[in-house]
Amino acid sequence: MGLVVQKYGGSSVADAESVKRVAKRIVETKQAGNDVVVVVSAMGDTTDDLIDLAKEVSPIPPARELDMLLTAGERISMAVLAMAIANLGHEARSFTGSQAGVITDAEHGKARIIDVTPGRISTALADGAIAIVAGFQGVSQSTKDITTLGRGGSDTTAVALAAALNAEVCEIYTDVDGVFSADPRIVPAARRLPNISYEEMLEMAASGAKVLHLRCVEYARRFGLPIHVRSSFSHREGTWVVNREGNDMEDPIIAGVAHDRSEAKVTVVGVPDKPGQAAAIFSTVAGAGINIDMIVQNVSGASTGRTDISFTAPRSDGAKAVQALETIKDQIGFEALRYDDQIGKISLVGAGMRSHPGVSAKLFACLAEAGVNIEMISTSEIRISVVVREDDVNTAVAAAHTAFDLDAADGEAVVYGGTGR
């Protein structure tokens, strides 16, 4: 057998009982003859509780100290998990991100991994021990300060360690059975995907599928590392995220339908139609630290010499975007700002799109038939996204899922374990 890296999220180690269950699973993997490295997140709500504590003493805690504080969370979970494994008669050694050699830049709160030097992990494995590593954290190469990797950080830790240790697979344990063709809460006929390509998974993640983070998928793709997304509550196979060379004719054209309700739309109304205006608008928004997703510029009204520019961005940044744009209203000379947070986005993702023309047309037709109005459109080589009213999201997802023959056949078991996270 080989080396398996397993990652367990906070919901898999929410309390002592869950920790014991996960410990049992880890020991089974070890007893099957594998070397095992486990990456673990903080238990349950620990991170939120620590953030609340920080807020009690400081409205804007310094980022270095917030990282120091939050990394206590995984320190607790990894030590407790190591104890639970020891209690089953196997040696386990826990390591902080720093001890595991997760070297990052110095961007506290969203550090990027720049090197992984897992010498102590290799030694632990050579000694026959199971290595437990704190997810989400590392140490800055330049300042030697403790850093956190930000959103999806533990998945990234797991993939980075798996790549550095040349693992056979990185198993990401979650509370669902894998990646689905759509959110089963919206589409009961959604199917678990037995496998999906890195590219498709990237587009799904970017389009709102929350089971894996963009960043960890990017990392795995770069190293060609297989990810196995599966449930910590069952022993069923999950979804393999792998390199798929070429298109198998048997593969479905569309892998899945993702949706996203976390964005809002900002419309800059009556922008004078002259060069440099769009640049001024988007450099202002970017300067405020806001990530823009889709952009649509209306055809300029010939009679008015003015145009409307709309874009979508995270709702949590909506107020900041409007505020930033207000400051350049006079400079640009636009007429008004409109803010709309009642939108939703649905995205069709599939590598088969490359070789199958007409996917867009079919999507638009099925949405029209379902009475769903399309407000914005954006495409990549293997994705089509449309913005619709938030109230229409469920209808749109279900209609597209059916139109592209993704619905499970009658009697095909759809297993769904949890919250869609």
Added chain:
Amino acid sequence: MGLVVQKYGGSSVADAESVKRVAKRIVETKQAGNDVVVVVSAMGDTTDDLIDLAKEVSPIPPARELDMLLTAGERISMAVLAMAIANLGHEARSFTGSQAGVITDAEHGKARIIDVTPGRISTALADGAIAIVAGFQGVSQSTKDITTLGRGGSDTTAVALAAALNAEVCEIYTDVDGVFSADPRIVPAARRLPNISYEEMLEMAASGAKVLHLRCVEYARRFGLPIHVRSSFSHREGTWVVNREGNDMEDPIIAGVAHDRSEAKVTVVGVPDKPGQAAAIFSTVAGAGINIDMIVQNVSGASTGRTDISFTAPRSDGAKAVQALETIKDQIGFEALRYDDQIGKISLVGAGMRSHPGVSAKLFACLAEAGVNIEMISTSEIRISVVVREDDVNTAVAAAHTAFDLDAADGEAVVYGGTGR
């Protein structure tokens, strides 16, 4: 001004409000022109909560992992304290024991400091920042694993750092106003001692005074580092623990009266009076890992050829001691074991004893007058300890305190802030 090391215990940083209060105090010290290094314990009951969590997954958690777990406690308090200081407009940087250069042996749970290399602390101070250091923890020189220092560990961290940084003073903040001539809960007329010598403080600590741990006083004495024990709830002067050369004639003969209710007495009855028996008994007890305090051997009864040997040890080890001795009953041939946990010890401590004969006689007389029976006696150069019935402890302490003129004069303010810890 110079460099001040301050140590705040768990009760001084029990919650967010306490942390803010302590932060204010630290900033005042900084603003007075000092460089400030702060050593902090885990907040309130954090350590106990973590131990409970460990027990939930493993009855006997591996010591390495328990240390990893418990050190999360100071990590939280130091980061939160640094945030609270930042919120007052001063830069603070927190450091783990490992980052602060606290190098220990590999004895998890009771590691000893073997070196302190506080390079990062010096850098922080040179940058004008306040340095916050996690107490109670270090890193093993041989294994690079995280260790904890055991009981009184944070005090020891503070003194060790103060010595390594050549600080002017190590301020130990607690919830009482300093070291008292007796426990004010027992003796309302007890006085705060403005100063006490290392030797006296060592004897007081060994005799049950809980305000400072033996280990940190030993460390301070070795480096001649002044300790200032004071309350974090007031700005009053506390007690200075210092080198006192020679005896000032004005100094009282006796510094204080300590008491201890944590011990039990074991009597080995009818030990055959021949060489080697005491050695066998005490090597057995020591082999069980039990620290013995006082030992008394009765004069052998000439007619029986047998003698009784009594000793005191922590009550928490009582059962273990009896168990260990039972195993050698036949080998030694003693008649019976008696176990008595209803005892108490009172100790008179004072460097003046050296030059003032008659202290013992005066103590015994005053106890007799108070109707207190003495069961065991032990002395050092500057201490006399007697074991009495536990019910007689308060009476004995008060009687000795009065007899040696330690009671505060009428109208002399006795300030006592807390629980006698």
